[in-house]
Amino acid sequence: MKGKDIxxxxxxxxxxxxxxxxxxxxxxxxxxxxxxxxxxxxxxxLGVILIGLGVVIAVPxxxxxxxxxxxxxxPLGLVMAAIILFSVTLRPLGLILxxxxxxxxxxxxxxxxxxxxxxxxxxxxxVLVFLIFRLGLGMNLPVxxxxx
Amino acid sequence: xxxxxxxxxxxxxxxxxxxxxxxxxxxxxxxxxxxxxxxGAQDTLAxxxxxxxxxxxxxxxxxxNRPGAGGSLAADEVAQADPDGWTILxxxxxxITIAPHxxxxxxxxxxxxxxxxxIADTPMTLAxxxxxxxxxxxxxxxxxxxxxxxxxxxxxxxxxxxHLTGTLLAEAADIELLxxxxxxxxxxxxxxxxxxxPLMVTSAASIDPMVAAGEARVLAVFSPIELPNxxxxxxxxxxxxxxxLNSPVWTGYLAPAGTPQERIDELSAAIxxxxxxxxxxxxxxxxxxxxxxxxxxxLAETMAVxxxxxxxxxxxAGIEPE
Amino acid sequence: xxxxxxxxxxxxxxxxxxxxxxxxxxxxxxxxxGVLPGIGALATISLLLPITYHIAPAPxxxxxxxxxxxxxxxxxxxxxxxxxxxxxxxAVVCLDGYPMTKQGRAGVALFVTTIASFVGSMIxxxxxVMFTPAIAALALRFGPAEYFAIMLLGLVAASTVAAGPPxxxxxxxxxxxxxxxxxxDVGSGVARFHFGFPQLRDGITLVALAMGLFGIAEVVGSxxxxxxxxxxxxxxxxxxxxxxxxxxxxxxxxxxGSAVGSFIGALPGAGVAISAFMAYAVEKRIARDPSRFxxxxxxxxxxxEAANNAAAQTxxxxxxxxxxPGSATMGLMLGALIIHGIQPGPLFISNQPELFxxxxxxxxxxxILLVILNxxxxxxxxxxxxxxxxxxxxxxxxxxxIGVYSVRNNVFDIQLVAVIGILGYILVTFGxxxxxxxxxxxxxPLMEETLRRTLLLSRGDPTVFxxxxxxxxxxxxxxxxxxxxxxxxxxxxxxxxxxRESGLKAPE
Numbered sequence: 013m014k015g016k017d018i019x020x021x022x023x024x025x026x027x028x029x030x031x032x033x034x035x036x037x038x039x040x041x042x043x044x045x046x047x048x049x050x051x052x053x054x055x056x057x058l059g060v061i062l063i064g065l066g067v068v069i070a071v072p073x074x075x076x077x078x079x080x081x082x083x084x085x086x087p088l089g090l091v092m093a094a095i096i097l098f099s100v101t102l103r104p105l106g107l108i109l110x111x112x113x114x115x116x117x118x119x120x121x122x123x124x125x126x127x128x129x130x131x132x133x134x135x136x137x138x139v140l141v142f143l144i145f146r147l148g149l150g151m152n153l154p155v156x157x158x159x160x
Numbered sequence: 161x162x163x164x165x166x167x168x169x170x171x172x173x174x175x176x177x178x179x180x181x182x183x184x185x186x187x188x189x190x191x192x193x194x195x196x197x198x199x200g201a202q203d204t205l206a207x208x209x210x211x212x213x214x215x216x217x218x219x220x221x222x223x224x225n226r227p228g229a230g231g232s233l234a235a236d237e238v239a240q241a242d243p244d245g246w247t248i249l250x251x252x253x254x255x256i257t258i259a260p261h262x263x264x265x266x267x268x269x270x271x272x273x274x275x276x277x278x279i280a281d282t283p284m285t286l287a288x289x290x291x292x293x294x295x296x297x298x299x300x301x302x303x304x305x306x307x308x309x310x311x312x313x314x315x316x317x318x319x320x321x322x323h324l325t326g327t328l329l330a331e332a333a334d335i336e337l338l339x340x341x342x343x344x345x346x347x348x349x350x351x352x353x354x355x356x357x358p359l360m361v362t363s364a365a366s367i368d369p370m371v372a373a374g375e376a377r378v379l380a381v382f383s384p385i386e387l388p389n390x391x392x393x394x395x396x397x398x399x400x401x402x403x404x405l406n407s408p409v410w411t412g413y414l415a416p417a418g419t420p421q422e423r424i425d426e427l428s429a430a431i432x433x434x435x436x437x438x439x440x441x442x443x444x445x446x447x448x449x450x451x452x453x454x455x456x457x458x459l460a461e462t463m464a465v466x467x468x469x470x471x472x473x474x475x476x477a478g479i480e481p482e
Numbered sequence: 483x484x485x486x487x488x489x490x491x492x493x494x495x496x497x498x499x500x501x502x503x504x505x506x507x508x509x510x511x512x513x514x515x516g517v518l519p520g521i522g523a524l525a526t527i528s529l530l531l532p533i534t535y536h537i538a539p540a541p542x543x544x545x546x547x548x549x550x551x552x553x554x555x556x557x558x559x560x561x562x563x564x565x566x567x568x569x570x571x572x573a574v575v576c577l578d579g580y581p582m583t584k585q586g587r588a589g590v591a592l593f594v595t596t597i598a599s600f601v602g603s604m605i606x607x608x609x610x611v612m613f614t615p616a617i618a619a620l621a622l623r624f625g626p627a628e629y630f631a632i633m634l635l636g637l638v639a640a641s642t643v644a645a646g647p648p649x650x651x652x653x654x655x656x657x658x659x660x661x662x663x664x665x666x667d668v669g670s671g672v673a674r675f676h677f678g679f680p681q682l683r684d685g686i687t688l689v690a691l692a693m694g695l696f697g698i699a700e701v702v703g704s705x706x707x708x709x710x711x712x713x714x715x716x717x718x719x720x721x722x723x724x725x726x727x728x729x730x731x732x733x734x735x736x737x738x739g740s741a742v743g744s745f746i747g748a749l750p751g752a753g754v755a756i757s758a759f760m761a762y763a764v765e766k767r768i769a770r771d772p773s774r775f776x777x778x779x780x781x782x783x784x785x786x787e788a789a790n791n792a793a794a795q796t797x798x799x800x801x802x803x804x805x806x807p808g809s810a811t812m813g814l815m816l817g818a819l820i821i822h823g824i825q826p827g828p829l830f831i832s833n834q835p836e837l838f839x840x841x842x843x844x845x846x847x848x849x850i851l852l853v854i855l856n857x858x859x860x861x862x863x864x865x866x867x868x869x870x871x872x873x874x875x876x877x878x879x880x881x882x883x884i885g886v887y888s889v890r891n892n893v894f895d896i897q898l899v900a901v902i903g904i905l906g907y908i909l910v911t912f913g914x915x916x917x918x919x920x921x922x923x924x925x926x927p928l929m930e931e932t933l934r935r936t937l938l939l940s941r942g943d944p945t946v947f948x949x950x951x952x953x954x955x956x957x958x959x960x961x962x963x964x965x966x967x968x969x970x971x972x973x974x975x976x977x978x979x980x981x982r983e984s985g986l987k988a989p990e
Contacts, residue, residue: 023912027653034660034675041672047942049934051667051674054926058660065653081911087705088907091698091879092900098883099896107884114883115876121705122872137877145884149515149529152224152891153884197810198528199817207532207821225528228890229683230666236680262671266680312939318671340938343668343931346806346813350750353804356625356939369805369827446823482672 017078024070028063035059087121094118106156107146111138190221191247192413195234195255197227201365201447205280205411206250208443212434231255232265239267243416245423248276252411253321257466261474262319263482270467273414276424277431278454278462280444281408284325284382285390286313287360287367289352290375297380297399300359304335312338313359314348319479321409324470325382326361327477329396332405352376363409364390365448383408385450407469408452412459428456485611488839495840496847501541508545509848510855512552516568517560517863519878520693520885523553523569527814529888531821539822540837544844546818550811551603551794551845554754555852558595558787559863563588565700566878570692571755571790573920574762578775578782585778588867589722592860594780595787596853598736602788603849605740606747606795610842614831617748617796618803624749626932626939627946631956632749633929636756638960640763640921651918654909658922659929661686668927669934681894686902688755690895691923693882694902695909695916701875702907722860724780732784735765739788747793750800750808751928754793759921761789767963795845802830802838 035056044050098114105113115134119125125133145151192210196202203225210221226234231254238249256269286297294300304311315323318341330337340357342348345366352360353375360367364385370376371389380396383406397405413431415424434440435453444451454462474481495501515526527546534542557572562579575595582591609617624632641652664675665685676682724732739761746757765785766775775782798815800806805827807813816826824834831838866874886895906916940946948954 019912023650023909023914026908026912027657030657030660037675041667041674042670045942046944047937047940049669049937051670051672053934054930055660055663055674058656058663062653062656062660065649065656068649069647069653081913083908083911084702084705088702088904091702091705092904094876094879095698095883095896095900095903098880099893099900102883102887102893102896111880114880118876118879119872122875123706124872133873133876137880140877141880141884144518145521145888149521149526151529151884151888152222153887197814198531199814199820201820204817204820207535211535223532224891226891227684228892229680232680233892318666318668338938340935341668341671346808347751350622350800350804350806351625354622354625369825369829372825373828375828443823446820446825479671 017073017076018080019078020073020076021070022080024066024068024073027066027069029066031059031062031064031066033059034062090121091118103154104157106154108138108142108155109157111141188219189246190219191224192221192250193224193226193234193238193241193247194250195226195228195231195252198225201282201363201449202250202252202411204447205449208440209250209279209431209434212437213430216434217430229255230259232259232267235269235273236265236267238414238416239272241416243418243420245415245419245427247416248427249273249414250411251414253409253466253470256414257463258319258321258324258470258474260467261471261481262479272417274417274419274424275456275459275463276413276415277428277435277456278410278412278452278459279431279435280411281383281385281450281452282411282448283364283385283409283450284322284361284407285364285367285378285393286326286329286380286382286396287352287362287370287376287378288358289355290377292358292377294358294379297394297396300379301333301335304330304333304337308336309338311359312340312357313361314340314342314352314357315361316345316348316363317341317343319474322361322363324473324477325407327479328382328405328407328469328473329361331473331476332396332400332402363448368448382406383450385448387445387448407466408450408462410452410459410462410466411449412454412462424456488835489611489843491836492839492841492843495540495836496544496843498540500538501544501840501844502847504537504541504545505548505844505848506851508548509552509555509852512549512554513556513852513855515549516553516556516572518881518885519560519566519568519697520689520882521888522557522689522885523550524811524814525885525888526553527811531814531818534818535821539819539824540840542818542822543815543837543841544848546815547798547841547845548848550815551791551848552852554603554791554794555596555599555856557790558599558783559592562591562595562783563863563867564874564878566697567692570688570920570924571753571758572787573692573696573755573917574758574786575783576696577762577917578777578779581776581778582780582783583867587778588864589860590724590728591780591783592863593722593857594724594728594732594784596856596860598732598739598784598787599791600849600853601736602740602743602791603795603845605737605788606744606792607842607845607849609744609748609792610795610798610845614799614803617799621748621750621800622804623952625950626935627950627953628956629749629751630929630932630936631947631953631960632752633925633932635956635960635963636760636763637922637925637929638963639767640759641918650914654914654916654918655922658919658924659926660922661691661919662923662926663930665927668931669938679894681892681898684890685927686898686923687886687889687895688924689889690886690898691902692920693886694899695906695919697878697882698899698903699906699910699916701878702903703910704871705875728780732780735761735781735785736788738764739785740792742785743789743792744796746789747796748799750804750806753809753924754790754797755920755924757793758786758790759917759924761785798841798845802826802841804828805830 038052038055041052042050043052094114094117101110112134115137119130194206206223213221235255241247288294313326351357378393441451515521557569558575560566560568561572561575565580567573579591666673666683673683742761743757746752765781766772801812819826883896
């Protein structure tokens with residue numbers, strides 16, 4: 013595998029996997045006829061096409077030299093964690109605390125932050141978010157923990 | 161130094177917010193959960209009641225729009241809410257009397273709610289384009305008998321009230337119609353007026369302006385409604401001469417099961433009072449709704465009949481549950 | 483003279499000081515929420531709707547409409563500066579707008595998009611004034627067959643939107659189509675790919691998809707790399723002015739974009755985002771040197787920007803002339819009328835002439851206000867690039883979360899952004915581009931629905947597509963386009979081969 017265009021091989025493989033999954037999973041939906049296409053028709057056809065395109069992308073890549081693209085797992089993980097944290101804390105803890113917690117986690121992705129910097133940023137953004145969305149736009153969002 | 165200043169500003173901001181937040185949360189707030197997006201007839205109804213409840217009681221009222229999954233997200237939200245009488249659901253057919261026949265739901269529509277009051281009926285109509293050869297419902301039935309399955313009717317969605325009402329008609333008149341589902345009333349109306357589909361089962365509210373403009377006609381209504389443009393239109397029950405075909409599209413308020421009875425009574429009285437106001441009648445006219453007010457028992461009765469009717473239709477029409 | 487008296491009636495309504503004030507509030511708010519990623523016109527208008535209870539119908543509608551078209555202006559700002567579409571319809575503007583920022587031409591890009599927005603809107607308004615009844619009648623003649631044909635044309639035309647190898651672009655379109663099948667199937671009521679989540683019954687929200695694909699992937703890719711302040715762009719009025727070449731290169735695209743946008747916008751159900759994609763595809767197709775696209779070609783931002791603003795105006799044609807809203811946002815506008823007890827419908831224009839003409843004139847006024855508002859702000863927006871990225875990106879993440887939440891008041895959608903963000907980041911890293919995926923997603927459900935409905939109504943007979951003249955016309959254009967692309971790629975290959983044989987290097 014070394015020296016091959018691994019990026020395209022993996023990319024193609026990903027498409028093949030998604031296509032396969034869709035085409036197989038959609039078997040549970042009725043395929044139908046031309047006059048009355050069922051809900052399974054489109055997903056199956058699209059899944060098969062996607063498999064084909066995945067092959068077209070992956071196969072020539074074996075004969076080509078390329079580089080494995082660099083994945084930045086750490087920032088990806090932290091950003092995802094921040095989003096999930098926000099989503100689970102918004103309702104119970106309210107906008108302010110959810111924002112502060114989430115920003116604190118998200119800010120950890122950046123190397124140049126000090127602890128103090130992170131804290132100030134999270135407070136600052138929480139204030140900003142409150143001003144824009146709650147006061148400015150009047151969104152129906154819980155601001156503080158329930159019963160507070 | 162700069163840091164300290166920023167810090168200070170931030171702290172001041174936070175304490176300011178704390179004050180605002182605390183005052184907003186301390187008042188008693190009734191939350192009306194509406195299973196539809198803002199802007200539609202159901203939302204307008206909710207806001208009408210919210211406004212009048214605020215004027216008549218010392219509660220503050222918020223409308224909480226929770227659209228999605230055919231109303232079952234909103235129903236689930238209320239089913240799981242504290243039964244303290246401060247969260248109620250503005251319910252209509254879909255999630256309560258139709259969905260349980262079709263799929264597993266995270267809530268039990270029969271036992272997780274108690275009725276408060278019924279407020280409206282937004283009836284369905286059978287409509288055609290203005291230049292349609294069909295003059296009466298009998299014409300449609302006759303034509304459909306001659307060519308079974310030839311005539312199509314547009315509905316506002318698969319297993320929507322509109323679809324099932326159309327199916328109810330076909331079953332009662334013993335005819336076969338081709339069902340063409342659309343996503344909501346707007347695209348269906350577009351194809352009805354464009355002559356793509358000959359028939360449509362849609363709410364009085366959505367067809368009323370088209371009738372006023374002479375673009376469409378209504379052949380029959382599925383429950384009685386008083387609208388100037390639909391005067392003299394017979395009900396399906398009258399045309400077919402069979403009893404029990406009236407199928408009102410009810411709207412009412414439900415609370416989570418376990419809500420104290422006094423609270424229910426209090427809300428019920430206030431809501432019914434608003435429902436019977438003369439200005440409510442005018443408001444309903446512009447929404448294509450009939451002023452069908454009723455107490456908790458009336459709503460329970462309507463819901464039970466509705467639940468049974470749709471169960472039978474779904475079975476008779478061979479619509480398969482998921 | 484009739485038109486003149488109607489317009490005078492409109493001027494009376496629109497220039498009423500109260501209405502004018504609400505117009506200003508509307509467009510300002512629109513620009514602002516347009517800039518913020520995630521929160522869009524739909525959510526904002528639904529927040530404002532209850533307030534309009536207490537305002538007269540004319541200013542209420544003028545304000546809500548201002549939010550709607552103002553958001554189109556604002557949407558491109560974040561696209562250009564941060565590669566982050568403020569609204570899904572401005573995702574296309576990222577493709578060439580962001581490269582311009584990297585070249586230090588953010589000011590120019592913002593300047594020309596403001597002008598393009600204005601030109602597009604004005605042309606859209608002109609069409610609204612002149613041809614509303616005719617277009618409304620035409621739009622009614624578009625049945626499912628016609629919609630399918632035009633969506634197919636859009637898909638084929640726009641499959642070139644991606645930079646890089648065409649097969650990768652095509653794969654993304656197909657993946658987009660596939661993601662579009664998630665949710666309740668209109669034809670059968672079956673919920674597909676919901677994996678037991680009731681929230682997925684309504685499908686993936688467009689905003690969640692756009693934010694996950696563009697926003698999250700961009701943030702993850704830029705953390706620790708982009709410091710902000712790296713582009714030391716001098717902000718003088720002069721530096722914002724487009725060069726003579728810029729003007730030459732963008733005047734025709736503005737007109738073409740406006741034409742495309744006006745047409746697509748007037749079709750109920752087609753939408754603003756599709757018009758922007760189509761305009762981009764048109765520009766790339768007819769460009770003498772398509773390889774410039776994706777690297778900061780000015781036509782790549784002016785065409786789509788004119789198109790989505792023109793479409794935002796003509797979207798009012800079916801809504802006001804027929805009472806048939808083409809999108810959820812247009813449905814809300816009608817809701818604002820209903821709140822005031824005014825029945826929208828085919829009689830709206832004749833029953834409420836002051837309201838209709840007042841609204842139309844206010845569009846003109848609003849757009850002038852938007853230009854006055856936006857041009858001086860360009861400097862401020864460009865200055866945003868100097869804010870250190872480490873302060874900017876956590877805010878972006880929160881804005882995206884709240885914006886996505888605002889669409890349906892649903893925390894599930896926020897979690898969906900995270901999942902889509904991971905997928906988007908992986909795809910972008912593997913060299914796939916997100917724009918064609920978004921296009922497939924927007925077009926897919928409509929294509930499937932209309933194809934199946936056509937065949938249902940024709941009892942499975944596909945000849946209806948050719949029997950109906952409008953649909954046949956679009957299919958013919960689609961076929962011609964396919965043949966032409968095949969021919970031109972053949973010619974290109976031949977030329978390259980000849981060039982190689984004659985020992986010369988193939989032109990880039």
